Every structure is written in structure tokens, then in C-alpha cells.
Amino acid sequence: DQQVKQNSPSLSVQEGRISILNCDYTNSMFDYFLWYKKYPAEGPTFLISISSIKDKNEDGRFTVFLNKSAKHLSLHIVPSQPGDSAVYFCAATGYGGSQGNLIFGKGTKLSVKP
Amino acid sequence: DVKVTQSSRYLVKRTGEKVFLECVQDMDHENMFWYRQDPGLGLRLIYFSYDVKMKEKGDIPEGYSVSREKKERFSLILESASTNQTSMYLCASRYRPNPGEKLFFGSGTQLSVL
Numbered sequence: 582d583q584q585v586k587q588n589s590p591s592l593s594v595q596e597g598r599i600s601i602l603n604c605d606y607t608n609s610m611f612d613y614f615l616w617y618k619k620y621p622a623e624g625p626t627f628l629i630s631i632s633s634i635k636d637k638n639e640d641g642r643f644t645v646f647l648n649k650s651a652k653h654l655s656l657h658i659v660p661s662q663p664g665d666s667a668v669y670f671c672a673a674t675g676y677g678g679s680q681g682n683l684i685f686g687k688g689t690k691l692s693v694k695p
Numbered sequence: 696d697v698k699v700t701q702s703s704r705y706l707v708k709r710t711g712e713k714v715f716l717e718c719v720q721d722m723d724h725e726n727m728f729w730y731r732q733d734p735g736l737g738l739r740l741i742y743f744s745y746d747v748k749m750k751e752k753g754d755i756p757e758g759y760s761v762s763r764e765k766k767e768r769f770s771l772i773l774e775s776a777s778t779n780q781t782s783m784y785l786c787a788s789r790y791r792p793n794p795g796e797k798l799f800f801g802s803g804t805q806l807s808v809l
Contacts, residue, residue: 627797
């Protein structure tokens with residue numbers, strides 16, 4: 582059973598507009614969430630994270646929002662740039678489950694068109 | 696910056712061959728991981744190790760084994776390669792098993808089993 586779900590396999594956005602990537606989780610023991618970005622033929626790189634004690638974390642063009650009651654988080658990229666085109670993975674972890682390991686979603690492929 | 700180095704970017708092997716994938720990290724991290732990435736399936740955990748000589752099965756350990764004789768090195772072994780093990784293999788490390796502790800990934804090894 583998937584504990585971390587990214588229901589949109591792909592997303593296409595115009596350059597300069599906002600990209601919103603969504604992620605849902607089922608395990609209420611998760612208390613830390615991370616986003617990774619992956620280019621083809623490269624390893625994923627850490628992008629941004631959020632603790633369950635917060636509902637928002639911002640880093641430059643990237644903002645992650647957490648809605649614990651809905652078990653939902655989203656990554657906003659504003660403004661989107663062609664270099665943002667990549668696969669984005671949502672991941673969750675917590676002391677209470679998964680032995681502290683990250684549980685990844687299946688990823689969303691973002692395409693930013695010039 | 697943490698560096699996680701995987702010995703090969705591309706490998707082509709024959710069915711039935713024994714395959715070794717090597718990973719080295721240079722930051723004295725305690726934890727190391729092997730994932731595989733397949734389109735539409737995201738990142739799936741094969742094996743992980745919390746310390747030298749220790750190993751734990753992840754979500755899909757069948758057909759694989761691992762070795763961690765030194766802290767900086769974590770090897771993934773395909774005992775008898777099969778075509779369904781054609782995949783992108785990603786090694787990762789982190790300092791310790793605390794939620795929120797970032798994973799650092801290598802560049803990946805694209806393995807093709809013919």
C-alpha cells in the first residue's frame with residue numbers, strides 16, 4: 582500500500598507561471614517531509630523540506646505547504662523556469678514508522694515550456 | 696559538499712552474470728542505502744545499512760545482496776542478473792537515522808541486463 586502518493590505523473594507549465602506539485606500521505610506518524618528533484622541520468626538532489634510543526638517553508642522560488650489534517654503537502658515554484666524541468670519526488674519520514682527511512686512517492690515530471 | 700560516488704554510470708551485463716555495484720561516500724556517514732528507480736514506480740528501497748557490517752532489507756530485496764565491510768563503502772550484488780533487474784540504481788547516504796536528515800545521492804548506475 583502506497584504511503585506517499587503523487588497522483589499526477591506529469592505537469593506542464595508555461596515559463597514564468599506557478600508550478601504546483603501535490604503529494605498525499607497516509608501514515609499519520611510521518612513528521613518530516615522532503616522534496617527531491619531529479620534530472621535524467623543524475624541522482625536526486627535535495628530541494629526543500631518541512632517539519633510537521635510548521636505549515637509552510639520557503640526557500641527562494643520554492644515554497645512547501647503542509648496541511649496535516651488533510652495529510653497533504655504541495656510544492657510551489659514561482660516563477661517557473663525551463664531549468665526546473667525535472668522529476669520531483671515527495672518523501673516522508675518519521676520516528677514512528679519506516680525505521681526513519683524516507684518513503685518516496687512515484688514522482689511528478691514537470692515540464693516548463695519557454 | 697558530500698560526495699557519493701558510484702563506480703559506473705552505465706553497465707551492460709548478460710543474464711545469469713554476477714554483478715557488483717560499488718558506492719563510496721566521503722563524509723563519514725553512518726547510513727547508506729541502495730534504491731532502484733523505474734519509470735512510473737519511483738524510488739524503491741532495496742537494502743540499507745545503518746553501520747559497518749550491518750544490513751537490513753528494504754522493500755524489494757529479492758535477487759540482491761549487499762556488503763558493508765568499511766564505513767565509506769556499500770556494495771550491491773546481483774547474484775544472478777535477470778532482465779527484470781534492468782534499472783537505474785541509486786546509492787545514497789546520510790549522517791544518521793534522524794527524520795529530516797537529508798539523503799545525499801550518487802549519480803546513479805544505469806544497468807542493462809540482456
